[in-house]
Amino acid sequence: MSSASTTTTSPGDSTGAPLHVALLGNPNCGKTALFNLMTGARQKVANYAGVTVERKEGWFTTAGGRRVRMLDLPGAYSLHAQSLDEAVTRDVLLGRRTGEPLPELVACVTDATHLRLNLRLVLEARNLGLPMVLVLNMSDMARKQGIQIDEEVLSRELGVPVISTVAVKTDGAQNLLKWIDSGQVKALKPARREEPQGDAQQRVLALHDEVRRILDLAVKAPPVQLARDDRIDAVVLHPVWGLVLLAALLFLIFQAVFAWAAVPMDFIDATTAQTAEWLNGHMADGPLRSLLADGVIAGAGGVIVFLPQILILFFFILVLEDSGYLPRAAFLLDRLMGTVGLSGRSFIPLLSSFACAIPGVMAARSIPSWRDRLVTIMIAPLMTCSARLPVYALLIGAFIPARTIGGIFNLQGLVLFALYVAGIVSAMAVAFVAKRFGARQGRAALLMELPAYRWPSLRSLVIGLYERAVIFLKRVGGIILALTIVLWFLSSFPGAPDGATEPAITYSLAGRIGEAMALVFAPIGFNWQICIALVPGMAAREVAVSALGTVYALSASADDTAAQLGPLIADQWSLATALSLLTWFIFAPQCLATLATVRRETNSWRYVAIMAGYLFGLAYIACFIVYHVAVAMGAG
Numbered sequence: 166m167s168s169a170s171t172t173t174t175s176p177g178d179s180t181g182a183p184l185h186v187a188l189l190g191n192p193n194c195g196k197t198a199l200f201n202l203m204t205g206a207r208q209k210v211a212n213y214a215g216v217t218v219e220r221k222e223g224w225f226t227t228a229g230g231r232r233v234r235m236l237d238l239p240g241a242y243s244l245h246a247q248s249l250d251e252a253v254t255r256d257v258l259l260g261r262r263t264g265e266p267l268p269e270l271v272a273c274v275t276d277a278t279h280l281r282l283n284l285r286l287v288l289e290a291r292n293l294g295l296p297m298v299l300v301l302n303m304s305d306m307a308r309k310q311g312i313q314i315d316e317e318v319l320s321r322e323l324g325v326p327v328i329s330t331v332a333v334k335t336d337g338a339q340n341l342l343k344w345i346d347s348g349q350v351k352a353l354k355p356a357r358r359e360e361p362q363g364d365a366q367q368r369v370l371a372l373h374d375e376v377r378r379i380l381d382l383a384v385k386a387p388p389v390q391l392a393r394d395d396r397i398d399a400v401v402l403h404p405v406w407g408l409v410l411l412a413a414l415l416f417l418i419f420q421a422v423f424a425w426a427a428v429p430m431d432f433i434d435a436t437t438a439q440t441a442e443w444l445n446g447h448m449a450d451g452p453l454r455s456l457l458a459d460g461v462i463a464g465a466g467g468v469i470v471f472l473p474q475i476l477i478l479f480f481f482i483l484v485l486e487d488s489g490y491l492p493r494a495a496f497l498l499d500r501l502m503g504t505v506g507l508s509g510r511s512f513i514p515l516l517s518s519f520a521c522a523i524p525g526v527m528a529a530r531s532i533p534s535w536r537d538r539l540v541t542i543m544i545a546p547l548m549t550c551s552a553r554l555p556v557y558a559l560l561i562g563a564f565i566p567a568r569t570i571g572g573i574f575n576l577q578g579l580v581l582f583a584l585y586v587a588g589i590v591s592a593m594a595v596a597f598v599a600k601r602f603g604a605r606q607g608r609a610a611l612l613m614e615l616p617a618y619r620w621p622s623l624r625s626l627v628i629g630l631y632e633r634a635v636i637f638l639k640r641v642g643g644i645i646l647a648l649t650i651v652l653w654f655l656s657s658f659p660g661a662p663d664g665a666t667e668p669a670i671t672y673s674l675a676g677r678i679g680e681a682m683a684l685v686f687a688p689i690g691f692n693w694q695i696c697i698a699l700v701p702g703m704a705a706r707e708v709a710v711s712a713l714g715t716v717y718a719l720s721a722s723a724d725d726t727a728a729q730l731g732p733l734i735a736d737q738w739s740l741a742t743a744l745s746l747l748t749w750f751i752f753a754p755q756c757l758a759t760l761a762t763v764r765r766e767t768n769s770w771r772y773v774a775i776m777a778g779y780l781f782g783l784a785y786i787a788c789f790i791v792y793h794v795a796v797a798m799g800a801g
């Protein structure tokens with residue numbers, strides 16, 4: 166390769182503007198790994214304007230002094246966009262995203278062990294007419310599996326340079342860096358532009374044929390890998406065993422959420438209790454101490470304790486995602502979801518809703534049929550979002566004994582599992598009813614690429630969990646803390662009149678609001694403290710926990726403020742009330758951010774009203790039944 170001693174001022178020289186490189190590739194081919202390897206810590210992560218798709222940009226200077234700006238595009242199987250991610254990628258490459266300059270070089274990253282799948286995107290990208298190189302990533306795996314790729318032939322057939330990399334090795338991007346330094350970027354003519362012919366199906370078939378032709382010429386592979394994946398799929402995608410496996414997996418996950426989190430949670434609990442005690446010992450009694458101890462620590466501190474459980478849940482989700490299992494679960498559920506009038510396409514949006522309904526509602530864009538999309542949006546809030554986990558965990562911890570049943574099952578984990586299942590079953594029931602309204606459309610079978618199985622990488626797991634933790638802590642430090650402080654003010658002022666006998670909070674503004682609401686909610690067993698907590702819980706559901714913490718801290722007499730919320734409510738509420746509140750949060754109609762997103766996605770207030778109305782109705786009816794059945798059974 167030639168050295169980088171040329172000093173013209175074309176793009177990418179140290180003297181000129183940085184070379185603008187975009188990484189394009191199928192999901193899971195190692196783009197982000199390559200991006201991280203090359204840019205190191207020099208990156209900026211944001212969202213593309215108006216969507217929740219992540220935009221990752223980084224920059225670096227090569228050994229030869231070339232400055233490079235690198236964009237890590239969302240993974241795409243095709244430039245004929247099916248999903249929101251793919252649409253963003255396509256728009257960037259077509260220069261249709263305002264403020265996003267057209268890349269000067271498209272580095273088309275492929276998984277060398279799955280060229281048959283990956284080359285289709287390469288062929289599509291070639292038609293963009295942008296300068297392009299083909300990056301054969303995972304070349305270590307390919308070698309290990311005995312896949313021989315003739316890079317020269319591949320390059321000749323595709324008409325683009327071919328470079329191999331190993332994104333998980335420290336010096337794995339050397340070939341690409343050297344190539345950039347060689348200055349050949351400049352000499353690279355925009356790749357061939359071939360007008361595709363025929364209708365969509367003919368084009369896909371032609372693409373298949375072209376991929377096969379090139380592979381026959383350039384690649385020799387032993388048929389091992391496919392056989393292994395096929396053997397795994399024989400079980401995982403089996404109509405009966407596959408579902409059994411999926412149910413068992415989910416069940417295990419919820420068990421682990423309780424079983425593994427106990428130690429770190431106790432530690433956080435002890436730390437917050439000590440801090441509150443320290444404050445009480447070192448500060449004079451007064452509004453400031455109350456704000457810190459009853460507002461900040463009892464409130465926001467009470468939410469932080471759920472961080473371990475959230476991380477455990479996401480640990481499993483990330484492992485399932487990284488291993489290639491999740492798309493298979495979608496495939497598996499396609500038929501099942503067909504019985505309630507949905508398709509497997511709804512699976513990914515609904516699955517995202519377990520983190521938060523907002524990305525779920527937005528991901529529903531990838532559903533081509535408007536009716537299916539609308540139903541998916543409508544039931545997305547019934548999937549238990551991670552913001553509800555703290556509420557569930559608090560109530561379960563307080564009311565359900567940590568008993569082992571059948572020798573192995575943790576009762577608390579069982580109840581949590583049941584709550585998640587209740588959400589899913591309600592969602593399916595609502596979808597089934599929704600199917601009765603509106604004409605039935607023909608069902609398009611789910612055609613999707615199943616990625617190869619892979620051992621999840623520790624690195625991406627750690628990064629993924631770190632990102633979740635940051636998101637959660639930002640919420641605690643941001644909206645949750647802010648609302649808790651507002652609630653503290655509402656609950657502290659006006660103060661009690663002289664000679665008052667009740668705790669001061671009963672005379673406060675919040676106390677009065679709570680009492681007024683209790684008229685509506687008493688039939689389902691909610692006291693005025695719960696009613697107060699429901700109001701700020703509309704902005705973020707976890708706030709229901711911090712609000713309860715603050716309300717009870719303020720209701721308590723001075724000497725037991727340090728008591729933990731769990732034992733406190735266990736003492737003051739009946740089991741029927743706790744069960745009713747748990748039921749309330751299965752439906753939990755009150756999330757303003759979700760409603761705002763639904764308004765934006767459907768462009769209609771009508772659907773917002775329908776959603777809020779039906780969720781509230783369901784919640785109230787279900788709670789009424791649960792409460793009264795529980796009371797009748799002696800749990801009142």
Ligand SMILES: Nc1nc2c(ncn2[C@@H]2O[C@H](COP(=O)(O)OP(=O)(O)OP(=O)(O)O)[C@@H](O)[C@H]2O)c(=O)[nH]1
Nearest residue numbers: 192193194195196197198240302303331332333622
């Ligand atoms: N052995 C090996 N593993 C790799 C290589 N490159 C990436 N991986 C692993 O492959 C997995 C997927 O890599 P990512 O970088 O997340 O893939 P991506 O293309 O960014 O995926 P999306 O963002 O979903 O489109 C990770 O577990 C990586 O550690 C490689 O060259 N060799």
Ligand SMILES: [Mg+2]
Nearest residue numbers: 196197198240
């Ligand atoms: Mg990525």
